[in-house]
Amino acid sequence: MSLLVSSAASGTSTPASSAPSSADPVAVPFPSSEAAVSSASSASAPAAPGPLPVLGLDVRAPLVTGGELPYAALDYAASAPVLRSVWDDVAAYAPYYGSVHRGAGYLSQRSTAVFEESRAAVARFLGCREDDEVLFTRSTTDSLNLLASALPSGTRVFVFETEHHASLLPWRGPGLRTVHLDAPRSPEQAVATLERALAEAPEGPKLVCVTGASNVTGEVWPVRRLARAAHRHGARIVLDAAQLVPHRPVDIGELDVDWVAFSGHKLYAPFGAGVLAGRTDWLHAAEPYLAGGGASRTVARSADGGVEVEWQSGPARHEAGSPNVIGAYALASACRALTEAGFDDVAARERRLTERLLAGLGELPQVRVLSLFGADGDAAGDGTDAGRSGNAEDAAGAAARHRVGVVSFVVEGWNSSHLAAALSAEYGIGVRDGLFCAHPLLAALLGAGRGASGECGAPEGGSLNAVRVSIGAGTPDEHVERFLRAVRELVRDGARWRYVTQDGRCVPEPSA
Known part of the structure; x- marks a missing residue:
């Protein structure tokens, strides 16, 4: 079944924070393409135990020694090839693309339904809790920078030197203090190192940032144990799941992390979309990550000649501008394909x-x-x-x-x-x-x-x-x-x- 239906029509339960800001979306399946969509969905199910169908397997690479060979893409950790079912879904939706939210036209209403159902699909994929919120961003890097911009002043951020730069560098803003932890040589040492650092930290807001799987060694980190350590000391924890979520299930509730960040381009989806999912209080209390249309509820001239702004609540607060609807849809389609496989x-x-x-x-x-x-x-x-x-x-x-x-x-x-x-x-x-x-x-x-x-x-x-x-x-x-x-x-x-x-x-x- 295509994602091109509203959450109401599909019978799923959508968290209140994920509901569209416009009128209830219309349930509009692909006109005259249900057979094609059904075929695309069935094609996404691999003949076990073979690989999932991806684009690019027919690309041939020329050799300096003469001739050519089918290109062997063994750089998934940078960007994974696109799942064929994702590409088919995007191709079927593309003629019906329109700007989301606030549009009265048929395509705007349809695209709003697609966008918000994509948000709900990602929430289901991550096992989000009732009060969690899914924000669409450009990438893992963008997601973690967004979170960094929302941290309360005085927050101490604890991060191992083993992190990817996307999760090592965002915590350098004014009012933040970053505590860099030495590379551990065992999972047990990682937990003990974090416990010590948190125990020695003064009172105040604290955040732990940790990878789920290393982009260098591929080793899976003890996320659940690190989350327990963080919460014992009153700290929150964000999981950089960029390298974990394409390979293993990530359940935000089961891991007991406060936020999860990942990128669509590592999850077999193109078009530059990412996700930040998790708790809402710090995000709702912060100034919008980007100032502009969509993030603002009302804007009026003030007595001093300037403007006064009332900002949106919910995901719209940090999703200013025209969102990457196709990127979000592709990402949600990849989530569905992996679940079905x-x-x-x-x-x-x-x-x-x-x-x-x-x-x-x-x-x-x-x-x-x-x-x-x-x-x-x-x-x-x-x-x-x-x-x-x-x-x-x-x-x-x-x-x-x-x-x-x-x-x-x-x-x-x-x-x-x-x-x-x-x-x-x-x-x-x-x-x-x-x-x-x-x-x-x-x-x-x-x-x-x-x-x-x-x-x-x-x-x-x-x-x-x-x-x-x-x-x-x-x-x-x-x-x-x-x-x-x-x-x-x-x-x-x-x-x-x-x-x-x-x-x-x-x-x-x-x-x-």
């Missing part, structure tokens, strides 16, 4: 592929996989110790249980930019290299004394960067096997082409 099945398949990645890389003595918590990093607290058996495959399997599909590594004798360029140019494989917008974490993992990246082809020993391979619901098994074969061949035989540095990047030399 069965998150347990999606996660199980991804775990198998992650185990294969770890085992394959573990067979190469020149490769070091980066990890904060080590092979026995048990974020869930179930006591699993991957290091006990001594078996590499068993260890890879145990490690995969505590990671999402993100693996970063360095290779002895290789500059990471050189390796990534060779994977692309010679094997048609797209990975990420560098510092992944997590500079302090890479410094902790690789050693703060290491210098900047050297020239293309320079050994890894002189550079502070790594290679990251990341997978997801749409990754074919063949892409993982091709990647492992390529790394083995490059480590054993070296690159078949010459590479040079151009604009700071390693690229194939044209005349090689």
Whole structure:
């Protein structure tokens, strides 16, 4: 069933804070396209245990050595490919797009229904509590900056140095004090470090910001235990779920976090939409994140010649301007597709592929996989110790249980930019290299004394960067096997082409 219905028509329960500000939306299914929508929905259900259908699998990448191969997109942690069902939903809606709220026309009323049902769909996907609110933003970065702008003056923010810059840097505004915590080397140490810091903090508003899964190591953090620690000390907690929500279910109530932030472009949805979901009191008490139309209820000239403004309450307060309706709809469509596919099945398949990645890389003595918590990093607290058996495959399997599909590594004798360029140019494989917008974490993992990246082809020993391979619901098994074969061949035989540095990047030399 398409999302193109109102919450009232679909029989769902929409939180009061998510209700549209205009008249009740009209329930308007796609005209003359119900069969197409039904077909698109059925196409989104994968033939278990295969990958979900995504766009881009038919793209072919030219090779410097001649010929071409189907492009292997192994950079899901940056932006995941778009689910085909999401693209079909967006294409079916696009002719009926209109500006939302306050419009009396048919398309405006229809788009308002779509926008607010998308909000309700995201709330259901996250297991939002009755009083929680879903705000649409541009990205995780935008969501966390929005929250930072709403913090009460004097708030102390506690954040580990291991965070992505999106959750490390927003807490620098006037009236805020940020407490940076050292990188923990186990989930238990993470909880203990936070407990100590909170216990030593003076009275006043406090916020903890923590990632759900590292964008560098893929390791899952002990979110529920960190939330308990935060609440014991009167602090609130926001979860950066950008890398967690595409791979595992995130239930805001079960995790007992106060806010969740994530991005649509990592959740198999295009068009630049993000979400901040959670408590409303600080958000409603704060000045709007953006001043403008939609955020204002009334604007009138004042006696001194200026203007007086009464701001909106609810989500509209922080959603000024014309909202990204198609982005919100695409994001909600992705939430629905993952739910219908069965998150347990999606996660199980991804775990198998992650185990294969770890085992394959573990067979190469020149490769070091980066990890904060080590092979026995048990974020869930179930006591699993991957290091006990001594078996590499068993260890890879145990490690995969505590990671999402993100693996970063360095290779002895290789500059990471050189390796990534060779994977692309010679094997048609797209990975990420560098510092992944997590500079302090890479410094902790690789050693703060290491210098900047050297020239293309320079050994890894002189550079502070790594290679990251990341997978997801749409990754074919063949892409993982091709990647492992390529790394083995490059480590054993070296690159078949010459590479040079151009604009700071390693690229194939044209005349090689």
